[in-house]
Amino acid sequence: MIAPAGHRTVRRHNLALVLGCVAEAEPLSRARVAERTGLTRGTVSSLVDELITAGLVTELAAERGGPGRPAAPLQLNRNGPAGLGLELGVDRLGACVVDLTGAVRAQRIVPSEHVDADPEGVLDALAELAAAVRAEAALPIAGAHLAVPGIVGESAIVRLPNLSRWAGVDAAGGLAARLGCATGIANEADLAALAELWFGRTPADFLYASIGIGIGAGVVIGGELFRGPGGRAGELGHMVVEPGGPPCRCGGRGCLERLVDLRDLDRSARALGAALTGAVALLDVRTIVLGGLDPAVAEPLRAAVAAELAELDPPVTVTVSDPGAGGALRGAAATVVRAVIRSPDGGR
Amino acid sequence: MIAPAGHRTVRRHNLALVLGCVAEAEPLSRARVAERTGLTRGTVSSLVDELITAGLVTELAAERGGPGRPAAPLQLNRNGPAGLGLELGVDRLGACVVDLTGAVRAQRIVPSEHVDADPEGVLDALAELAAAVRAEAALPIAGAHLAVPGIVGESAIVRLPNLSRWAGVDAAGGLAARLGCATGIANEADLAALAELWFGRTPADFLYASIGIGIGAGVVIGGELFRGPGGRAGELGHMVVEPGGPPCRCGGRGCLERLVDLRDLDRSARALGAALTGAVALLDVRTIVLGGLDPAVAEPLRAAVAAELAELDPPVTVTVSDPGAGGALRGAAATVVRAVIRSPDGGR
């Protein structure tokens, strides 16, 4: 409720509407787009023209079949602006390029132990990796997004529990300078949750629990990431599971993160069950996705956690993350192209 | 991303923009509204004309002061459409009328023990109470909203833990028929949280914990109520505080609701502290408002809970609800007028 609306606003809105429609169910003719969106065929034609000249949409050869003039199928431009995803893990670096449809066009992941390494040197290595996938994909890059294993504030890293040397480092800014394109940054669990939403088999509302070296979570409500007022929402690892238990660096006591040890699945499942029961009560999500797990551990843990939540009403479904979804790296890259699809005019 | 935008949409948006601007900082001249909204003075004139003929805004006598033509102050119409708030408590009934500014223009609260009473009879009594406040306020009623102590689904009561005879009763529909106006329904804690937001001294992000016969919570994020996918979000009472503790009817074990007993403030504060620590981690709210408390208990409990949360980083503020905010009843009534202000054309 801040900005006035005018002609421009309407055009922007409808441009995004048409592009989103094509992205959702390509290929689609102009006539079908008109039906789905409620716009006139004439208006759709005008909007599609603009999207084509912007390089976001392409028109395929006419498709003959039934009676009447054959439709010209529209689809997202596979050679249009792409997203560059970057990952700074505790023990690896990753980079990938995703095209407008979300397909991975190039990807590299290299092990890289950098707990004690100089952040600037790591950023150099990451930029080099990015250059390699960019060259391989040979697509125009609309922007980049970086996944980090920690809490992210306003475009700067606030806390990386397992990478203490990064405290206060402006990783997004450093990469933007090295790469020459706008670079966002977000929590690894949040981006993995989005990948699960876009490329996995989740409903529009779920909690993604990333159970790795720490425990993080990404919460998706209504198909949107729920970040909370300060961007720190979903800190599942600091739910209190054992009141009066061992103190945690967060200031609480008996936090989940300190009680989960995957060598003891029963104990871990009980702790996760308690934390997730609370999360379900508070957020009202009915699906839990467990991610970041070793394949050998995943299914037993899933079953044990599901048993802990079995009595809840309404019932809660517990699943394991979809390996095809692509994780935080693809989520980061897809975040960029999703932003393009949401506002095709690119902010003017 | 569903509806196409056109002239109509723009007009609606700007109408709401102007009305919201006046509501936020009345009285305000057309020129100031133009400055604040970014619209042209001409456009604002046109929009204000429409709002005045719709009976939502009134023009006061010109205000002389500095040089130049005196401004005609605009304000919300005190005699415009009003909201009817209704409350179905465990041991009382309430009704109130609130004008467009949110001011209470008539209010009645009567004790009424109806755990064993017939719902239809109770609705009759509530409708009668509503008729009385309507007559007293003598304002046109835009709609009604009902506050209930339980979980609300899609416009029907889903569960009222303390009023078992109401399971499955369509209270909103029954009241709409009796009152002759559209009637919404929501959880008591949610509406009390909104009252706190609109008429109290809270920031735009907080958790309101209603500690009465049960324990509920209303979560406000970014100035908006966070309801969750199924409208059940904020069930603080079913956070797990004592894993493996006594079973709860929700299917969990060791739920907060079963462990809080205000006669033992220390124990209650520890349990609340554990649940709220989890809520803070998950939702990232930094302010907790305690409501529904006896004045004698409120401050000691606040202090005890604040002590439990003292170590958290970033810090969390614990306050007691503002008695001037008006609680769920005023929140219900204000919900109606807020809806009018948000979409002044009334949906066409």
Add this chain to the structure above:
DNA sequence: AGCAATTAGTACGAACATCGAACAAACCTC
């Protein structure tokens, strides 16, 4: 008194995006 300066609100034409309807294009079937 009278006149300039200042601010508020109104009037009018231009720009722009959608809508509706008519039209042209391309294919299928008979």
Add this chain to the structure above:
DNA sequence: GAGGTTTGTTCGATGTTCGTACTAATTGCT
């Protein structure tokens, strides 16, 4: 090859905002 059907484009009408010029009403200075 004629008729029917569906797709996509063209063109004028409608409606809303914007920019500019104009009128209105008051203060303050000469």
